[in-house]
Amino acid sequence: MILDVHMxxxxxxxxxxxxxxxxxxxxxxLGISFAYDDDARALATNMGAVELLDKVMLGQELLPAIMRLxxxxxxxxxxxxxxxxx
Numbered sequence: 001m002i003l004d005v006h007m008x009x010x011x012x013x014x015x016x017x018x019x020x021x022x023x024x025x026x027x028x029x030l031g032i033s034f035a036y037d038d039d040a041r042a043l044a045t046n047m048g049a050v051e052l053l054d055k056v057m058l059g060q061e062l063l064p065a066i067m068r069l070x071x072x073x074x075x076x077x078x079x080x081x082x083x084x085x086x
Contacts, residue, residue, distance in 0.1 A: 003047065006034075019046060030049060030051055032053045036054040051065055
């Protein structure tokens, strides 16, 4: 699932609540944001995003990130996962 980390959520729902719900059903999340800063990284982490992508670079980064997620179960964590960039 691709989510803008600054997207408004339902009242009473936090980013961490959303992350728990998505994680409970095995959903892998790619976070995207124009504001590629510490706040965006914190929101992405709280929502359980595997990776945060800069919207400015989506043309180059989105498809490779989707492919990494699709194959992440078939590769070892040391060589195939790309955590949210800190």
